[in-house]
Amino acid sequence: MTAPFAPLPPDRASHFRLTMFGTVLRLGEMAGCEAPDFLLPYLDEAAVLWGGSLPTSAQWFGAVKAWAAGTPRLPFVTLGAGRPAPFADLLATIALIEEDPRLAALVEGQVGFATVGGLTALWRGAAPGADAAAVRDLLLEMVAAGLLAVPDPAAPRVDWQLRLANPIHDLLSGATPRMEGAALEPNATLPSPDSWIGEGDPEALGAMLAATPRLLLLVRGPRHNGRRTLIRSAARAAGLDVLNLAPGLLADPAQWRVAGALAHAADALILTELQPPPGETVELPPHPLFDGAVGIACGAAGGVRAPGGTATIGVRLPMPEQAGREAHWRAAGAGALAARLADLSLTSGNIRRAAAGAAARATAAGRRSMADGDIGASLRDLRDAGLDALARPVEADPPPEPLRLEAQDQAEFEALVLRCRHREALGAPGGGRGVRALFAGPSGTGKSLAARHAAAALGKDLYRIDLSATVSKYIGETEKSLERALSAAESLNIVLLLDEGDALMARRTDVASANDRYANLETNFLLQRIESFDGILIVTSNDADRIDPAFARRMDASLTFRAPDEIRRHAILGQELGDHRVSAALLQEVACRCALTGGQLHNVALHARLLALEAATAIGDAELRRAIVREYRKAGDYCPLKLPLAAVG
Numbered sequence: 001m002t003a004p005f006a007p008l009p010p011d012r013a014s015h016f017r018l019t020m021f022g023t024v025l026r027l028g029e030m031a032g033c034e035a036p037d038f039l040l041p042y043l044d045e046a047a048v049l050w051g052g053s054l055p056t057s058a059q060w061f062g063a064v065k066a067w068a069a070g071t072p073r074l075p076f077v078t079l080g081a082g083r084p085a086p087f088a089d090l091l092a093t094i095a096l097i098e099e100d101p102r103l104a105a106l107v108e109g110q111v112g113f114a115t116v117g118g119l120t121a122l123w124r125g126a127a128p129g130a131d132a133a134a135v136r137d138l139l140l141e142m143v144a145a146g147l148l149a150v151p152d153p154a155a156p157r158v159d160w161q162l163r164l165a166n167p168i169h170d171l172l173s174g175a176t177p178r179m180e181g182a183a184l185e186p187n188a189t190l191p192s193p194d195s196w197i198g199e200g201d202p203e204a205l206g207a208m209l210a211a212t213p214r215l216l217l218l219v220r221g222p223r224h225n226g227r228r229t230l231i232r233s234a235a236r237a238a239g240l241d242v243l244n245l246a247p248g249l250l251a252d253p254a255q256w257r258v259a260g261a262l263a264h265a266a267d268a269l270i271l272t273e274l275q276p277p278p279g280e281t282v283e284l285p286p287h288p289l290f291d292g293a294v295g296i297a298c299g300a301a302g303g304v305r306a307p308g309g310t311a312t313i314g315v316r317l318p319m320p321e322q323a324g325r326e327a328h329w330r331a332a333g334a335g336a337l338a339a340r341l342a343d344l345s346l347t348s349g350n351i352r353r354a355a356a357g358a359a360a361r362a363t364a365a366g367r368r369s370m371a372d373g374d375i376g377a378s379l380r381d382l383r384d385a386g387l388d389a390l391a392r393p394v395e396a397d398p399p400p401e402p403l404r405l406e407a408q409d410q411a412e413f414e415a416l417v418l419r420c421r422h423r424e425a426l427g428a429p430g431g432g433r434g435v436r437a438l439f440a441g442p443s444g445t446g447k448s449l450a451a452r453h454a455a456a457a458l459g460k461d462l463y464r465i466d467l468s469a470t471v472s473k474y475i476g477e478t479e480k481s482l483e484r485a486l487s488a489a490e491s492l493n494i495v496l497l498l499d500e501g502d503a504l505m506a507r508r509t510d511v512a513s514a515n516d517r518y519a520n521l522e523t524n525f526l527l528q529r530i531e532s533f534d535g536i537l538i539v540t541s542n543d544a545d546r547i548d549p550a551f552a553r554r555m556d557a558s559l560t561f562r563a564p565d566e567i568r569r570h571a572i573l574g575q576e577l578g579d580h581r582v583s584a585a586l587l588q589e590v591a592c593r594c595a596l597t598g599g600q601l602h603n604v605a606l607h608a609r610l611l612a613l614e615a616a617t618a619i620g621d622a623e624l625r626r627a628i629v630r631e632y633r634k635a636g637d638y639c640p641l642k643l644p645l646a647a648v649g
Contacts, residue, residue: 004050004063010071013174018064019076020099021046023092026057027106030122038102073241075172075265079147085127087138090119094148094162095172116140117158145289146257147265165258171265181246182259184266190236191229197327198348200230200315206237208313209269209293216284216306217269217295221317222491222534224349230317231271231295240293241268247275250285260287269293275487276302277480278525299487300532319433319490319534320348322424328352333359335369344379345424345433345535347491354378379493380461387463387488390481394462394497400452401575404568404598409559413450416557417457420495420536434533436554438501440544441561444599447540448499450559454538455495463489464497479525490535501539502546530554564598566591572598576605580619593640594628604631 008014024042047054055063068074080088094114097104101112108118116139124132139162142148149165167177177184193202200219209215217234219227235242243263249255250272263270264287274296276282281303284294296304306312320328322342329338332355346354357378358370365374405413416437419426423433437454439447448464455462465485489496530537531554539555541547552558564572570591596604605619608627612619625641632639 005067008049008067010068011174012074012171015064015068015071015074015076016095016173018049018060018067019092020096021049022057022060022064023089023096024103025054025060026089027093027096027103029057030126031106036105038100039106072239073267075168078267079265084129084134084138086123086130086135087142089126090123090135090138091142091147091164091172093119093122095164095169098164098169113161113163115158116160116162119162120158141288144257145287146254146259146261147289165261167258167262168265171262177262177266179255179258179262181249181255182262183244184262184268185232185242185244187236187239187241190232190242193233193237195331196226196230196233197331198226198230198320198324199317202230202233203237205230205234205313205315209234209238209240212311213292214310215293216304216310216312217293217315218304218312219295219297219315219317220300221297222319222347223299223487224353224491225317225319225347226349227297227317228271228273228295229349230315231269231297235269235271235293235295238269238293241266242271242295243268245270245272247272250282253285256285256287260290263292264290267292269295271295271297273297274302274304275299275484276304278302278483278529279479281305299483301483301529319345320351324348325351329355332356333370334375337370337372337375341375344493346493350382350491350493354382357381382492387485387492390485391463391465391489391496394452394455394464396452396456396461400449400456403446403450403453404564404571405446405450406562409561412557412559413454416559417454419556420454420458423536434535434537435556436530436533436537437539437557437559438544438547438552438555439538439540439559439561440547441542442563442597443542444597444602445561445563446598447561448497449598450561451495451497451538451540458495458536460536461492461494462497463494464499467500482526483529486529486533486535486537489537490533492535495536495538498537498539500542502541502543527551527554563595564601569594569596569601572601573605576602577608577619577624578605580608580624582619582624583621586621586624589641590624590628593642594632596628596631600631600635604628607631 005014005018008018021042024039025046028039028043043054046060050060068077076088076092079091093107097107097114104112104114107114107122116136119139120132120135123135124130139148140157143150143160143162146165147168149163150160151163152161164172167179167182170177171184193206196202205217209217217231219230221227232242243259243266245259249259259270262268269292270290271294274282275298278301282305284304284306286307294306294310298304325344325346325348326338326342328348328351329341332352334341334355354375355370355378358374361374361377362368362370403413416435420435423435426433439450441447452462486496527548527550530551539551544552544560570587573587573590604624604627607630608619608623611623611626615623628641629639
């Protein structure tokens with residue numbers, strides 16, 4: 001007789017098939033009667049696989065064990081290791097009945113399903129120490145561990161209908177496990193440690209995972225910066241599969257039980273991404289079966305704690321330096337453009353996303369390589385859900401109107417742009433490259449306009465934080481929203497604008513109530529987060545005196561915007577009016593008498609243009625006077641213009 005099972009490949013599907021045939025033989029022996037007709041095809045196929053007359057079930061399983069020797073990650077072997085008999089037999093019996101419900105007749109005397117009572121009666125006494133209580137306890141442990149599902153938990157335990165959890169059945173049978181919010185990556189499909197670019201050593205981390213199976217690998221850094229890739233590469237080096245989990249599965253006990261059982265059976269590292277808010281710690285739930293490696297990708301804030309006895313290895317992944325960014329661009333196919341694109345401060349993941357988008361544009365245009373236009377369009381398309389929910393892009397078109405500052409203020413503004421442009425060279429390696437600027441002054445003096453000019457000069461998109469979506473009446477929610485917005489902004493090549501910043505940066509007060517205490521905590525968080533911010537942040541304020549002095553000390557640049565003087569008002573008004581027929585005398589009078597801000601002059605010109613359109617004429621003295629009177633009326637103030645002679649007469 002040839003060696004049994006020789007033609008079968010040593011994989012999960014073959015092992016499952018052989019285990020099912022062995023269980024059929026075992027159940028037939030235990031029944032002690034002539035095999036029913038529906039069992040005959042199974043016995044015939046088993047005889048073909050054996051290569052001769054049917055053996056005993058003990059001989060069959062002995063041959064299966066020899067056949068499977070040296071084959072890693074066979075779920076039945078993993079689940080049965082270290083477990084008392086008949087753990088694996090119970091599991092195989094339930095799986096067999098799911099494959100063919102007719103086989104339930106060998107267990108229950110009826111068809112359709114296995115029950116706690118039927119399995120206990122069948123398998124008690126089948127192994128030393130396996131009395132009825134021990135068998136029942138094993139079944140209940142399988143349920144608690146997520147291996148088995150019970151459709152009606154409210155029924156008496158003896159009548160519980162037992163089924164394998166669907167992802168467990170998929171894994172045992174050699175199929176790809178299907179579970180919402182979970183995806184199993186085989187080891188061979190994980191990124192090779194040799195392809196890793198950046199800080200961290202996947203080979204060294206893989207050695208730690210192999211030496212210490214019960215390990216929490218905590219990788220901190222900006223989003224889209226290779227945190228998950230590093231963990232997956234380390235798992236590849238350690239010979240582990242990876243089970244990717246949505247964060248919500250950790251908070252759902254039923255789903256976590258199944259996910260943990262799946263990871264244990266697959267010999268997989270569990271990988272998920274957590275974003276605990278500042279001052280909070282996420283407790284990873286224990287699992288009755290899974291006791292392996294966990295990889296967590298998270299930001300700089302918050303804490304993560306594993307169950308007791310779990311070793312923790314922490315790794316910080318800063319944004320890549322210029323050399324690293326160039327390597328990522330080259331690896332993504334940017335070619336000769338890589339050296340120039342390395343000047344863009346982007347995370348490694350966003351580089352890959354931008355390059356993929358540019359390559360798609362080039363392919364659609366019938367070109368073999370990406371061009372500058374493809375890169376630029378792809379960079380503009382980069383979006384982050386965490387940022388989009390809390391900030392709005394300030395459109396670059398049309399270009400901002402001229403920024404008219406006094407000479408000293410203009411020099412300070414240009415120094416800020418230079419600081420932003422060379423912030424990487426000035427910052428400390430691995431971080432400290434953030435630039436924070438405060439634009440203070442009355443409303444309408446050009447603070448937001450200056451932010452647009454700064455973004456345009458740097459070639460970056462400008463995003464304005466939406467305070468209505470950020471500030472919350474619920475304790476701690478404002479800090480969470482700000483953390484999401486700032487973290488997302490750090491990973492993109494943008495300028496972030498916090499308009500009306502004094503609403504969030506108010507002076508801390510003496511604690512007289514719980515509201516004061518929580519308001520101070522909010523201010524303290526923002527102080528710390530702005531100091532650690534690694535991007536470009538511009539804060540505007542109409543009343544700088546309301547801002548806590550500690551914020552001013554953390555600002556790298558501070559510009560004070562003043563209402564324009566007569567000369568600047570004359571220039572602004574002429575620019576805003578465009579083509580007009582306003583007399584030079586009236587323009588001079590408005591500039592000298594009307595102490596309006598640039599924003600108010602913009603409103604005046606807009607209303608004058610509206611009046612001229614209605615009258616089908618160019619803007620004249622009458623339209624300008626009416627627009628100015630309206631602007632003063634809006635402000636509840638008296639218009640200082642002299643009445644025209646016709647009105648006096």
